[in-house]
Amino acid sequence: MSFSVTILGSNSALPTSERYPTAQMLNVSERFFLIDCGEGTQMQLRKYKVKFSRINHIFISHLHGDHIFGLMGLISTLGLLGRKNDLHIFAHPDLEKLLQPQIDYYCADLPYKVVFKPIDPRHQQVIFEDDKVTVETIPLKHRIPACGYLFRQKPAPLKVRKACIDQFELSIAEIVKIKNGCDLRLEDGTIIPNCELTEPSIPGYSYAFCSDTRYFEKLSTMVKDVDLLYHESTFTNADEQLARKTTHSTAEQAALTAKNANAKQLIIGHFSARHRDLSPYLEEAKNVFPNTQLALEGITFDVTKTQTK
Amino acid sequence: MSFSVTILGSNSALPTSERYPTAQMLNVSERFFLIDCGEGTQMQLRKYKVKFSRINHIFISHLHGDHIFGLMGLISTLGLLGRKNDLHIFAHPDLEKLLQPQIDYYCADLPYKVVFKPIDPRHQQVIFEDDKVTVETIPLKHRIPACGYLFRQKPAPLKVRKACIDQFELSIAEIVKIKNGCDLRLEDGTIIPNCELTEPSIPGYSYAFCSDTRYFEKLSTMVKDVDLLYHESTFTNADEQLARKTTHSTAEQAALTAKNANAKQLIIGHFSARHRDLSPYLEEAKNVFPNTQLALEGITFDVTKTQTK
Numbered sequence: 001m002s003f004s005v006t007i008l009g010s011n012s013a014l015p016t017s018e019r020y021p022t023a024q025m026l027n028v029s030e031r032f033f034l035i036d037c038g039e040g041t042q043m044q045l046r047k048y049k050v051k052f053s054r055i056n057h058i059f060i061s062h063l064h065g066d067h068i069f070g071l072m073g074l075i076s077t078l079g080l081l082g083r084k085n086d087l088h089i090f091a092h093p094d095l096e097k098l099l100q101p102q103i104d105y106y107c108a109d110l111p112y113k114v115v116f117k118p119i120d121p122r123h124q125q126v127i128f129e130d131d132k133v134t135v136e137t138i139p140l141k142h143r144i145p146a147c148g149y150l151f152r153q154k155p156a157p158l159k160v161r162k163a164c165i166d167q168f169e170l171s172i173a174e175i176v177k178i179k180n181g182c183d184l185r186l187e188d189g190t191i192i193p194n195c196e197l198t199e200p201s202i203p204g205y206s207y208a209f210c211s212d213t214r215y216f217e218k219l220s221t222m223v224k225d226v227d228l229l230y231h232e233s234t235f236t237n238a239d240e241q242l243a244r245k246t247t248h249s250t251a252e253q254a255a256l257t258a259k260n261a262n263a264k265q266l267i268i269g270h271f272s273a274r275h276r277d278l279s280p281y282l283e284e285a286k287n288v289f290p291n292t293q294l295a296l297e298g299i300t301f302d303v304t305k306t307q308t309k
Numbered sequence: 310m311s312f313s314v315t316i317l318g319s320n321s322a323l324p325t326s327e328r329y330p331t332a333q334m335l336n337v338s339e340r341f342f343l344i345d346c347g348e349g350t351q352m353q354l355r356k357y358k359v360k361f362s363r364i365n366h367i368f369i370s371h372l373h374g375d376h377i378f379g380l381m382g383l384i385s386t387l388g389l390l391g392r393k394n395d396l397h398i399f400a401h402p403d404l405e406k407l408l409q410p411q412i413d414y415y416c417a418d419l420p421y422k423v424v425f426k427p428i429d430p431r432h433q434q435v436i437f438e439d440d441k442v443t444v445e446t447i448p449l450k451h452r453i454p455a456c457g458y459l460f461r462q463k464p465a466p467l468k469v470r471k472a473c474i475d476q477f478e479l480s481i482a483e484i485v486k487i488k489n490g491c492d493l494r495l496e497d498g499t500i501i502p503n504c505e506l507t508e509p510s511i512p513g514y515s516y517a518f519c520s521d522t523r524y525f526e527k528l529s530t531m532v533k534d535v536d537l538l539y540h541e542s543t544f545t546n547a548d549e550q551l552a553r554k555t556t557h558s559t560a561e562q563a564a565l566t567a568k569n570a571n572a573k574q575l576i577i578g579h580f581s582a583r584h585r586d587l588s589p590y591l592e593e594a595k596n597v598f599p600n601t602q603l604a605l606e607g608i609t610f611d612v613t614k615t616q617t618k
Contacts, residue, residue, distance in 0.1 A: 013385075013386075013389055014386055014389055014390075015351060015352050015355070015382075015386075016352075016355060017352060017355040017356040020352070039348060039349060039351070039352075039379065039382040040348065040349045040352055042324060042348070043324050043325075043326060043329070043348075043349055046324070046325060047326040063414070063415070064415070065381060065382060065385045065415045065416075069381050069382045069385070072374060072378050073348040073374060073378045076322075076374045076375075076378070077322075077323055077324075080322055080323055081323075094414070098410065098411060098414055101407065101410070102407060105372070105403070105407055106372070106373070106374045107374075
């Protein structure tokens with residue numbers, strides 16, 4: 001089962017010539033999700049050869065420009081490419097009020113529908129679920145209402161061992177029951193437990209996206225035991241006062257959340273434009289949580305291969 | 310006197326990973342103008358090391374997304390950079406209705422004022438003038454109201470020859486008069502003509518930006534004798550039907566306008582994303598108007614050095 005995160009942009013409010021504002025592309029069991037959509041996201045999608053048409057759901061963390069100014073361009077381009085499927089955008093209710101007049105004006109003949117899915121970023125709740133994945137909000141603490149998103153991949157369906165099908169001459173009805181977790185009762189009354197009839201199950205993995213937020217202890221409990229945690233680290237400790245003032249986090253605080261959450265791996269991003277060299281971020285975080293990497297543009301993280309270091 | 314055009318984006322509606330949508334930066338006698346502002350313009354300004362703060366006037370050709378989706382990002386970034394000066398945006402009146410609600414929401418604490426300057430793209434008229442330059446609209450023929458812009462640099466003020474100042478012991482009042490074009494009358498009644506008292510005058514140059522438009526004959530008369538002409542060429546003759554349908558021009562039509570206008574030099578842009586190789590555009594245009602170049606991103610054209618080939 002695939003589960004990967006591709007970083008399209010990792011800078012904070014001011015983009016630089018090398019780093020774009022926030023956007024990430026997720027593939028969870030072949031469901032394709034875009035998280036945030038800073039200016040230039042559509043160029044980054046092209047640059048990293050991500051197929052636009054695969055995106056059916058967009059999750060917006062909050063309504064600051066560096067997380068949404070790429071939306072209109074992307075919506076327009078999807079129309080020019082002849083998209084037909086609905087596009088679902090999960091975001092604070094204000095987004096619809098701001099975006100719909102633009103869609104009406106610039107994309108009057110849009111060949112598909114933009115469906116706004118208003119969310120309440122103050123509450124932790126499941127906002128999307130299908131047979132492969134659930135997505136829940138993670139309330140964050142920022143200057144304006146903001147939330148992260150926790151993507152939980154569902155475990156792969158149980159697979160009945162070929163040898164057992166032959167040995168017990170299983171009917172279709174029996175196979176379906178075993179796939180659903182039932183044991184097998186033989187005619188002589190013997191019970192064959194489900195675990196002997198099926199392949200070892202593949203667990204579902206999880207990814208939490210947390211941007212933008214100041215540090216607060218409770219966040220680690222909301223992302224407890226997550227496999228991969230993305231946490232903003234706009235600043236380093238040298239700018240801790242500035243982080244506090246702007247309700248952002250330092251690399252150390254991101255690492256502390258990862259540590260307290262017992263995350264397997266941490267990636268940090270949303271870097272301040274004032275830092276060209278990102279190694280101080282990485283060093284600071286690694287001091288607290290060694291299994292940290294920078295969320296650099298173009299890198300794809302495989303969530304199924306995260307390992308505790 | 311400086312007069313240059315830097316290409317920031319030259320693609321049509323669909324950006325590619327290598328070519329951004331339309332935006333150009335002008336320096337006319339140290340007046341800095343931005344023409345159009347497609348998505349990613351602020352990244353391109355950084356990439357080509359153009360100082361944001363120098364831009365005081367933006368001229369928008371028409372309200373299609375590929376010419377304006379970078380405006381909100383640029384406006385927001387200028388605020389974050391602490392801009393104080395008013396920013397003047399010349400555009401169709403609808404832009405204010407679309408942009409102001411976004412500015413109010415995303416940039417509530419903007420430290421400078423965005424001044425909308427509504428223009429009527431249907432009429433050819435001077436919309437800006439100062440001591441260095443005039444800017445006039447060029448009505449174009451597109452699916453929606455659209456205009457180009459003609460930038461006319463004013464000639465440099467006359468400079469009185471140092472030798473004459475010494476020879477005739479000129480007073481300040483006399484120097485001012487000569488600078489204004491007057492001849493000098495000596496005490497014995499002799500008239501020294503102005504041309505003998507002043508350095509050879511430096512003429513003002515001109516640049517016309519024409520995007521987006523279908524071909525129409527009258528355009529060449531509106532940009533008659535321009536030094537440098539930018540003309541869209543979304544397609545080549547192979548897609549002439551498509552050009553007609555979408556009210557765009559082919560490279561040959563752009564060249565024909567340049568030829569009929571007696572322009573010194575032509576640059577073509579607004580290329581369709583379907584063409585990776587741009588040489589067919591250039592060849593087609595050069596067959597009609599040899600002094601043609603591609604408006605490639607990052608290239609700066611010196612308008613004072615345009616020469617008829």
